[in-house]
Amino acid sequence: MISDIQAIFERDPAAANIFEVLLYQGLWAIWIHRISHVLYNWRIPILPRLISQIMRLLTMIEIHPGAKIGKKVFIDHGCGVVIGETAVIGDNVTIYQGVTLGGTGKEKGKRHPTIGNNVVIGAGAIILGNITIGDFARVGAAAVVTKPVPSHSTVVGNPSRIVA
Numbered sequence: 028m029i030s031d032i033q034a035i036f037e038r039d040p041a042a043a044n045i046f047e048v049l050l051y052q053g054l055w056a057i058w059i060h061r062i063s064h065v066l067y068n069w070r071i072p073i074l075p076r077l078i079s080q081i082m083r084l085l086t087m088i089e090i091h092p093g094a095k096i097g098k099k100v101f102i103d104h105g106c107g108v109v110i111g112e113t114a115v116i117g118d119n120v121t122i123y124q125g126v127t128l129g130g131t132g133k134e135k136g137k138r139h140p141t142i143g144n145n146v147v148i149g150a151g152a153i154i155l156g157n158i159t160i161g162d163f164a165r166v167g168a169a170a171v172v173t174k175p176v177p178s179h180s181t182v183v184g185n186p187s188r189i190v191a
Contacts, residue, residue, distance in 0.1 A: 031057055034099035038121055053102030053122075056088035060096060067092035094128075097144070104150075111139035117162070123150040131156045131173070143178060165191075 035048050042048050059082040067075040075092035083089040088105040090096070097118035102108055107125040110116070113136070114128040126148050130138035140154045143161045149168035154160065161178030171185040181191040 028058060028061075030099050031101075034101045034119070037099075038101050039103060052086040052088060053105040053108075056082055056086045056090060056102060056105060056108075057096065057100060060090040060092070060094070063090075063092040064094070064096070094139070113137045113157075114139035115141040117142055117144035117146065119145045121147045123148065123152075123168070125151040127153045127155070129153070129155050140172075 031054055032045070032048055035051060035054065036042050048054065059078060063075040063078040079090060079092050086105060088102060088108045090110040091112040093112035094110045094114045094116070096116045097120065099118055100116055100120045100122070102122045104124040108122060109127045109129060111129050120142055128140050128142070134157060137157045140156065141159045143159065143164065145163045146160055146166070148154070148166045149170065151169040152166045152172065154166065154172040156173055158173065158175045160166065160172070160176045161180070163179045164176045165181040166172060166176065167181065167183035169185065170183050170187040172182055172187040176182050180189050182188060183190050
C-alpha cells in the first residue's frame with residue numbers, strides 16, 4: 028500500500044503532501060480493489076462484486092474484482108475508468124481518466140487486455156479484447172486499440188496506429 032502512495036508522488040507533480048494524496052479517488056479504488064480481488068480469489072460469492080460496486084459509486088472508477096493489478100499502478104483523475112474482469116495490469120502503469128480496458132463482447136475466457144509494465148494510457152483511450160500492450164508502451168489520448176502494441180512504442184488514433 029505504501030508503494031501505491033509512492034507512485035502518486037513519483038508521477039503527479041500536483042501531489043503536494045500525504046494528506047492530499049490520501050484523498051485521491053484512484054488510490055482508494057486501487058486499495059479497495061486489492062481487498063475485493065482477494066475475496067474474489069477465495070471464491071466468496073457476491074461480496075467482492077458488492078464491494079466493487081460501492082467503490083464505483085464513491086469514486087466513479089469501475090474495477091472488476093477479477094482484474095489483476097500490479098504494484099505502483101496510478102489512476103490519475105480516474106472518473107470513468109473501467110477495468111474488466113480478465114484484465115491484467117503490470118507494475119508502474121499510469122492510467123488517466125475515462126480509460127476502458129474492456130472486452131469486445133465476442134470472446135469467452137480471457138477477453139480483456141493485458142497491460143505490460145511501465146505503460147502510460149492517455150485520457151479516454153479504449154483498449155479492447157484479449158490483446159497485449161507491451162512494456163514501456165504509450166497509448167495516446169482517445170486512441171482505440173484493438174490490436175497488440177509492441178513494447179517501447181506509441182499508438183494514437185482511431186483506429187490506433189503506431190507512431191513511434
